[in-house]
Amino acid sequence: MENKRSVFFISDSTAITAHTLGKSLLAQFENIPFDEFILPFVNNVERARQAVGNINKEAKKNSARPIVFCTLIDQSVRDIIMTSNGAVFNFFDTFISRLESELRKESTHAVGRYHEGVSDNYDVRIDAVNFAVNNDDGATTKGFEKADIILIGVSRTGKTPTCIFLGLQFGLYAANYPITEDDLVGMSQEYSLPSVLQPFRKKLFGLTINPERLQKIRFARRPNRPYSTYEQCAKEVSMTENMFNQENIPYLNVATISVEEIAATLIRSGKLKRRF
Amino acid sequence: MENKRSVFFISDSTAITAHTLGKSLLAQFENIPFDEFILPFVNNVERARQAVGNINKEAKKNSARPIVFCTLIDQSVRDIIMTSNGAVFNFFDTFISRLESELRKESTHAVGRYHEGVSDNYDVRIDAVNFAVNNDDGATTKGFEKADIILIGVSRTGKTPTCIFLGLQFGLYAANYPITEDDLVGMSQEYSLPSVLQPFRKKLFGLTINPERLQKIRFARRPNRPYSTYEQCAKEVSMTENMFNQENIPYLNVATISVEEIAATLIRSGKLKRRF
Numbered sequence: 001m002e003n004k005r006s007v008f009f010i011s012d013s014t015a016i017t018a019h020t021l022g023k024s025l026l027a028q029f030e031n032i033p034f035d036e037f038i039l040p041f042v043n044n045v046e047r048a049r050q051a052v053g054n055i056n057k058e059a060k061k062n063s064a065r066p067i068v069f070c071t072l073i074d075q076s077v078r079d080i081i082m083t084s085n086g087a088v089f090n091f092f093d094t095f096i097s098r099l100e101s102e103l104r105k106e107s108t109h110a111v112g113r114y115h116e117g118v119s120d121n122y123d124v125r126i127d128a129v130n131f132a133v134n135n136d137d138g139a140t141t142k143g144f145e146k147a148d149i150i151l152i153g154v155s156r157t158g159k160t161p162t163c164i165f166l167g168l169q170f171g172l173y174a175a176n177y178p179i180t181e182d183d184l185v186g187m188s189q190e191y192s193l194p195s196v197l198q199p200f201r202k203k204l205f206g207l208t209i210n211p212e213r214l215q216k217i218r219f220a221r222r223p224n225r226p227y228s229t230y231e232q233c234a235k236e237v238s239m240t241e242n243m244f245n246q247e248n249i250p251y252l253n254v255a256t257i258s259v260e261e262i263a264a265t266l267i268r269s270g271k272l273k274r275r276f
Numbered sequence: 277m278e279n280k281r282s283v284f285f286i287s288d289s290t291a292i293t294a295h296t297l298g299k300s301l302l303a304q305f306e307n308i309p310f311d312e313f314i315l316p317f318v319n320n321v322e323r324a325r326q327a328v329g330n331i332n333k334e335a336k337k338n339s340a341r342p343i344v345f346c347t348l349i350d351q352s353v354r355d356i357i358m359t360s361n362g363a364v365f366n367f368f369d370t371f372i373s374r375l376e377s378e379l380r381k382e383s384t385h386a387v388g389r390y391h392e393g394v395s396d397n398y399d400v401r402i403d404a405v406n407f408a409v410n411n412d413d414g415a416t417t418k419g420f421e422k423a424d425i426i427l428i429g430v431s432r433t434g435k436t437p438t439c440i441f442l443g444l445q446f447g448l449y450a451a452n453y454p455i456t457e458d459d460l461v462g463m464s465q466e467y468s469l470p471s472v473l474q475p476f477r478k479k480l481f482g483l484t485i486n487p488e489r490l491q492k493i494r495f496a497r498r499p500n501r502p503y504s505t506y507e508q509c510a511k512e513v514s515m516t517e518n519m520f521n522q523e524n525i526p527y528l529n530v531a532t533i534s535v536e537e538i539a540a541t542l543i544r545s546g547k548l549k550r551r552f
Binding site: 005015020024025040041098108122136220260264 | 292297372374378406412440493
């Protein structure tokens, strides 16, 4: 292992973009332990000076100078950060002048013009998140008419967080309905779609998962219950996939992919259209 | 208005980072109508060629060449995108070589090393989102012991989406409790904390909002109800802020800030510590 490196993520807003992009760059370097400092809302000269104080303190402590990632638009704030003893990487500087010549136009250098994660459609996003919460877990099917998509699958396949993410990120209205053993047994030999879902067939999308992974997730939550045995997981998964196949419901195995990737895959597949 | 410009956001993963950063750069240019194309999962040569096809089609249609923002690590994919007739801005290229010399180390150029938005703490994030959904709107106070923070405020101040965002982004366990008129009247002259919240005083944080804005939000949801009159909104807000002041509950006016900014402010204030 090498010496620890301090890394700062600085933004005039929430610092989410600076952090995400900075982390993805650092992930390309192995075996270096990074010590992270996230400084959001560095939007005036005073806060910029405080930030420089923090950077210089770290620079003194360690042999290697701190790395500083920032997304700063205000020139006066940026100029102050540049005086620090860190190696400053400003995501804006680098691109804005090339963009200016490409677009044959000067940039406005206006702070807060684009709030990170905030669009004109802010109220829609919030409404869509509330929709996901209110139409979670099959407690009610009242919202199914309004839903852009209805995710179905056995318990603990990531339906809830995926629905919420679709609302927060894309303003999409996503409901979900958990498939239980009761939904599937006692029918005919061939598993069929629960009747409550029949009218919404076109909006349905299935999530499935490997029984091994499902068992781990369930066990972490409720150990030592029939619910979290391998046998039960395997049975539910197999019955549900069987039903998806019988009923021609498109589905996706989520065992190794994240909520963000599930959402992007749904959109890419044409099953869903981004609202913005 | 000038001619329309096509803009592509291309990534080997979800394209969320490319999109966010690209949009914040474009926001610095006024009066140019941008036509957006988001292409996630461009992670092999075939998909890269398809993307080039899309870019070149747009290049033919418009007089100005398309702008292409990308976060691509794989050299072979990148090389293909570079052959397109667009103006390519690759967020990785630009920084990785400077980082290499700063860290005196070669980068691994490994794709998928850092999933956008996904960390080692993925299961914690998902658990925290589920926690937020299950401890929403005061339906139960069972989770309050486990909560890192409990947001309180009148209906429609953004408690639910903020709780969910804290879970999804930072793995924090956030519950919320809605303050209603019934919680506050019939007590003494001075409004005091609802008794159910008393044991959790240290975890409480208030959200408030201007009555005008609150009325708009409520009206959009349920028009022509006492709930969405200005008088009712003003009354609830005033009673609640009164209570926050009496009881020394820290609070924040969310009228003009986003969920992301509320979350970052809570962390910045020291009220909350990021879990990762």
